[in-house]
Amino acid sequence: YEIYLNGMTGAVPRLPTDLTRLEELTERRLGPGPVGYVAGSAGNGSTARANRAALERRRIMPRMLRDVHERDLSVEVLGRPLPAPLALAPVGVLSIMHPEAESAAARAAAAHGVPYILSSASSTPMEQVAEAMGDAERWFQLYWPKDPEVARSFLARAKAAGFGVLVVTLDTPLLSWRPRDLDQAYLPFLHGVGTANYFSDPAFQAGLAKPVHEDPDAAVTHFVGMFSDPAKTWPDLAFLRENWDGPIVLKGVLHPDDARLAAEAGMDGVVVSNHGGRQVAGSVAAADALPRVAEAVGDRLTVLFDSGIRTGDDIAKALALGARAVLVGRPYVYGLGLDGQSGVEHVIRCLLAELDLTLALSGHATPSTIGPADLAEDPD
Ligand code: FNR
Secondary structure, eight states: OHHHHHHTTTOOOSSOSSGGGHHHHHHHHHOHHHHHHHHOOSTTSHHHHHHHHHHHHEEEOOOOSOOOSSOOOOEEETTEEESSSEEEOOOOOGGGTOTTHHHHHHHHHHHHTOOEEEOTTOSSOHHHHHHHHTTOOEEEEEOOOSSHHHHHHHHHHHHHTTOOEEEEEOSOSSOOOOHHHHHHTOOGGGGTTTOHHHHTOHHHHHTOSSOTTTOHHHHHHHHHHHSOOTTOOGGGHHHHHHHOOSOEEEEEEOSHHHHHHHHHTTOOEEEEOOGGGTSSTTOOOHHHHHHHHHHHHTTTSEEEEOSSOOSHHHHHHHHHTTOSEEEEOHHHHHHHHHHHHHHHHHHHHHHHHHHHHHHHHTTOSSGGGOOGGGEEEOOO
16 A cells, blocks of 8 residues: 555656566666576577466466455475565676676565575675675575585585575576577676676686686686586585585476485475576476476475566465465566666565465465465466
């Protein structure tokens, strides 16, 4: 009601409350280069479209005459009490959207108690982002570097900087075929954007012939060779267990057999995700993979979800399909591009308000009561 009450004095929100409009506004403001990188996806975009279609095809069957006058969105995730089933997804290179980059997004998350998942490809070193957040809940996302000393150093730095959960992204052993970036010949990393955690790392620096500032091109080349490791396999996860004593979540799991392997490897959770349609062109839609993963490991692992969340009702549907909480990516990145920290806060507040109303109007006073029986599928 805050928005309507402000409206009585003629004030309307600075950004649209329909978050699907943010991409177009951001492109108008920042131009096609950065937005192409953010909005773009793998191949001809069919996976990103399938992500949306799989959520839209599912429809909520609301229940009536249930007491929803007192409501509570809070959930427990990986032993952490959260105000709502929402976290900000790890997104690298945010300085292409706003000069305050990850720090602004992290402050917005902290202001609402929403976990901020910092990308290892951030434009800002992890210690600086941690400082911007105070005691607020933060998780660290790892692109698993080829050099184990750099990996070990990242984990030690993240722990020291107060990141409580390790999110290991498995779906990016290589960068995919991304036509919007290819056609513009634009990859932020090659301009030294998204390399801050590496360039500031003592183990990374030890592999350079000259300091980063003396030969930045050589540092970028070293980063490219280091960034990911397509040779990794399931037994390698033991290395992470040895070097990280908190919860570990594997991001990018879509196949129920992989979810079972994650459980057998002693992991704590998975994020069912196809990287927002940015990696495997023609991949299964994330929301179609979710119920199968939840069925396979829901009793053993914390199942999280991302890829395609744009509205509060999308979150409600993901919860119904078996997710404990969701991550949102592009919408908050556009919010950042349009209005810095307050743009990200706008996105968080819209998503949470819409989730609260959708659950309540569907007969759910808490996120825990919505389930598969509350969904219908469009016959399309
Ligand atoms: C990402 N994503 C991502 N994931 C990750 O684990 N590490 C990263 O550095 C990045 N970087 C990144 C950059 C950009 C511009 C985008 C759009 C996405 C993927 C991200 O965490 C998440 O899986 C998707 O964004 C979720 O899909 P939606 O919400 O964008 O549809």
